[in-house]
Amino acid sequence: MTERPxxxxxxxxxALPPFLTGCGGSQSALNPQGVQAARLANxxxxxxxxxxxxxxxxMIALAIAIFRRPRAQHHSVDPLxxxxxxxxxxxxxVGSLVSLTALILIxxxxxxxxxxxxxxxxxxxxSIEVTGYxxxxxxxxxxxxxxxxxxxxxxxxxxIGRPIRIDLRAADxxxxxxxxxxxxxxxxxxxxxxxxxxxxxxxxxYRGQCAEFCGWQxxxxxxxxxxxxxxxxxAWRAGQIRSANSTFDPDASLAGKPSxxxxxxxxxxxxxxxxxxxxxxxxRSGPDLTHLASRRALAAGTLPNTKQxxxxxxxxxxxxxxxxxxxxxxxxxxxxxxxxxYLRTLQ
Amino acid sequence: MRAYAPLAIFIGVTxxxxxxxxxxxxxEPDKVDVAKLGPVPLVNLEPGGHTPPKNLEAxxxxxxxxxxxxxxxxxxxxxxxxxxxxxxxxxxxxxxxxDVWIYGSDFVNIAASIRDGxxxxxxxxxxxxxxxxxxxxxxxxxxxxxxxPTNAAPSRNDSLQAAPGENxxxxxxxxxPKPPAGNPPAP
Numbered sequence: 226m227t228e229r230p231x232x233x234x235x236x237x238x239x240a241l242p243p244f245l246t247g248c249g250g251s252q253s254a255l256n257p258q259g260v261q262a263a264r265l266a267n268x269x270x271x272x273x274x275x276x277x278x279x280x281x282x283x284m285i286a287l288a289i290a291i292f293r294r295p296r297a298q299h300h301s302v303d304p305l306x307x308x309x310x311x312x313x314x315x316x317x318x319v320g321s322l323v324s325l326t327a328l329i330l331i332x333x334x335x336x337x338x339x340x341x342x343x344x345x346x347x348x349x350x351x352s353i354e355v356t357g358y359x360x361x362x363x364x365x366x367x368x369x370x371x372x373x374x375x376x377x378x379x380x381x382x383x384x385i386g387r388p389i390r391i392d393l394r395a396a397d398x399x400x401x402x403x404x405x406x407x408x409x410x411x412x413x414x415x416x417x418x419x420x421x422x423x424x425x426x427x428x429x430x431y432r433g434q435c436a437e438f439c440g441w442q443x444x445x446x447x448x449x450x451x452x453x454x455x456x457x458x459x460a461w462r463a464g465q466i467r468s469a470n471s472t473f474d475p476d477a478s479l480a481g482k483p484s485x486x487x488x489x490x491x492x493x494x495x496x497x498x499x500x501x502x503x504x505x506x507x508x509r510s511g512p513d514l515t516h517l518a519s520r521r522a523l524a525a526g527t528l529p530n531t532k533q534x535x536x537x538x539x540x541x542x543x544x545x546x547x548x549x550x551x552x553x554x555x556x557x558x559x560x561x562x563x564x565x566x567y568l569r570t571l572q
Numbered sequence: 573m574r575a576y577a578p579l580a581i582f583i584g585v586t587x588x589x590x591x592x593x594x595x596x597x598x599x600e601p602d603k604v605d606v607a608k609l610g611p612v613p614l615v616n617l618e619p620g621g622h623t624p625p626k627n628l629e630a631x632x633x634x635x636x637x638x639x640x641x642x643x644x645x646x647x648x649x650x651x652x653x654x655x656x657x658x659x660x661x662x663x664x665x666x667x668x669x670x671d672v673w674i675y676g677s678d679f680v681n682i683a684a685s686i687r688d689g690x691x692x693x694x695x696x697x698x699x700x701x702x703x704x705x706x707x708x709x710x711x712x713x714x715x716x717x718x719x720x721p722t723n724a725a726p727s728r729n730d731s732l733q734a735a736p737g738e739n740x741x742x743x744x745x746x747x748x749p750k751p752p753a754g755n756p757p758a759p
Contacts, residue, residue, distance in 0.1 A: 397646075441597075494700040497651060510650035547599045550646070552702045555603070 252405055252432040258452070259407035260424040264340065350388040350422075353381060357393070357400030357413040357435065360442040360549060361512055361525040366462065367392070375466050376500070378512030379525045381450045384458040385425045393419040398440065404433030404450050412437055425452035434526070441548035447526025468503025469515050469571055486567025489560050498551075501571065511551065517571045524549070536565050597639040604703030612684035614676050631679035634711040638724040644712025645726045647705060656693065659732060660716040665693065668716040677717055683710040 250256060257263040352367040365376050383389050393402055395413040403410035408423035425431075435446035453461070487504070490496060496506035502515040520530050524546055528534040540561060542551040556564070613624040634640045648654065656665030666674060675685050686706055689696030697706060715725045730736075 492699065494702065494705075497700055508650075543599045548597065550643075552705045553600065554702050 251430055252434070254405040256406055258425060258427050258429060258431060260426060261408040261422070262406055263426070265409055348387055350390045351383065352390045352392065353383075354392040354394060355381070355402060355413070357395045357397075357402070357439070357446075359397050359440050360435070360446040360546070362446070362448045363396075363512065364448075366465075373466065375502075375515075376513040377465055377516065377520075379448045379522065380520050381448060382458055382461050383425055383450060383452050384455040385428055385452050387455070388422055388424050391421040391423070393421060399437050400435045400439050400446070401437035402433065403436035404431055404448075406431040407433075407450060407452075410436045425450070428452055428454060430521075432526070442546050445525060445527045445546050445549075447522075449521055449526065451521075464519070464572075465516055469501050470503065484567075486563040486565070489556070489564045490567060493554055493556065493560075493564075495554070495564075514568070514571060518569050519572050532565060532569060535568060536561060539564065595638055598633075598637070601633070601640075601704050601707075604707050606683060606687045606698055606703045606706050609680055609683060609687070612676070612680045614681065626678065627680050628678060631683060631707050631711055631714075634707045635679060635714045635720045636724055637711075638726070640708045640711055641715050641720060641724055642726045643705075644708035644710070644715070647709045648712055651697070651701075651709065653709075659729070660713075668713055669718070671717075673717070677714075677719065679710060679714060682713050683707060686710055686713075 254262065254269065255266060257266040354365040354367055356363040356365070362379050363376060364378060364381050366374060368374050391402065391411075393411055393413040395415045397415065399415070400413040401410050402413060402421060404423075407425055408421060411419050411421040413419065429452055431450045431452065433448050433450055435443055437443075439446065490499075490501070491505055496504075496508055498508040498511035499514045500507050500509065502513070506514075518530070522528065523530050523534055523538055524542070527546055528538060538545055539554075540556075541553050542549055543553055609627065609630060613626055616623050618624045634644075656663055657668050660668040662668065662670075666672070671677075673681070675681055675690055683706060685694060686701075686709055687696065687698035697709075701709070711720065712726070714720050
């Protein structure tokens with residue numbers, strides 16, 4: 226007799242861990258690392274607790290109703306006889322429950338006002354403009370000083386403890402910015418400017434992704450939020466503002482020059498879509514590649530940023546991310562190697 | 573009456589299944605080599621009363637495919653064709669939605685114009701754009717000229733409409749009709 230419950234226990238304990246792994250990780254609303262996400266997680270657990278308790282109570286009431294012994298048939302009551310005492314009791318009970326509900330609602334409204342006020346930014350905010358494209362994210366660090374503005378892609382570095390203001394734009398279709406570990410999600414809508422605030426509490430790498438179906442490669446439209454100490458962030462920022470060194474000489478012949486990879490980049494069409502600051506490449510329809518080698522991932526979180534993956538990506542982007550806007554540019558192996566070598570220098 | 577039931581079911585199922593047919597999006601069209609198009613004749617004259625040979629089949633699968641046409645439309649702004657041709661209306665460069673085609677309106681002519689460039693400012697994209705991309709762009713230029721099937725041609729941008737989209741309308745006090753006050757103004 227004791228075997229069966231034991232087996233069930235074993236089954237449940239075996240089945241539970243895979244579910245619980247969903248609670249951790251770098252992309253989980255249940256592992257909050259930001260002020261806003263922590264509030265959301267608290268709300269989630271409160272909801273789960275309250276709704277769970279009410280569900281249990283309802284189930285108990287239902288079970289009692291089903292299994293209780295039928296009461297002996299009373300003689301039928303005359304429906305025309307008014308039970309004055311009973312009706313008065315009923316009126317008091319219903320009336321006080323309705324007013325209690327209203328009072329609870331008022332209290333919660335007030336609490337939510339306090340909560341919203343508590344989330345308002347304190348400290349100097351950092352302003353970042355994130356533009357959604359099919360299927361990648363352009364990240365522009367805004368600044369009142371134009372020399373301090375720069376673009377990067379798919380990787381957002383933020384200092385911890387400072388409020389971050391994200392201005393959300395969309396270039397083509399509706400996307401949604403969702404980094405559950407840090408804050409709730411917000412849509413990017415063409416023609417409308419949305420704003421999202423968050424504050425990261427702890428140093429770490431947090432994954433986010435597009436949460437609104439936006440076409441073929443919606444699933445491959447991720448980004449990384451890297452929260453770091455203010456000093457590290459400033460160092461990163463200084464590095465990103467720097468332009469790339471150019472050795473490109475339009476008159477240089479292809480063979481044997483150190484700038485061969487750069488020459489290929491400039492003449493084979495890469496520069497029509499991509500920008501590398503400090504060079505002639507100024508395309509604006511693809512991600513900015515000025516510091517490509519410093520990023521952790523390629524193609525909006527699709528591939529890790531290694532030499533082999535970069536090679537595979539450029540050799541045939543359509544086999545890795547079918548339908549994406551990057552065409553397969555015909556190149557032979559030596560040209561490809563030279564190009565990769567050049568791109569890997571863009572630290 | 574019952575004898576017709578299988579037939580009715582067959583017709584019904586066929587009609588429902590026909591909805592499954594969807595345009596094929598070819599992400600890797602057979603590699604197009606624009607150099608293979610060779611020189612493209614600009615006039616239909618040849619001494620001796622002949623017509624010079626011209627490949628009229630090129631690009632057919634591009635200009636009848638809504639996906640390729642839309643990619644071409646995105647490329648038209650991404651490659652800054654708008655800079656001179658201004659959404660097809662023309663500016664520094666000639667208009668692309670009228671019936672005047674200096675270098676011919678056939679697909680191969682347009683593809684060759686993009687590939688080789690043309691005098692007075694049209695740059696050559698043949699070396700910079702992969703063949704498929706160039707064909708998508710050429711197909712969209714054909715769409716601007718009204719040469720492609722209307723069920724495949726991309727629609728006009730919202731920004732080109734005279735009025736904002738219906739979901740963007742805002743009541744502008746200037747355009748709200750005012751009740752007539754006294755006599756109508758003299759014409």
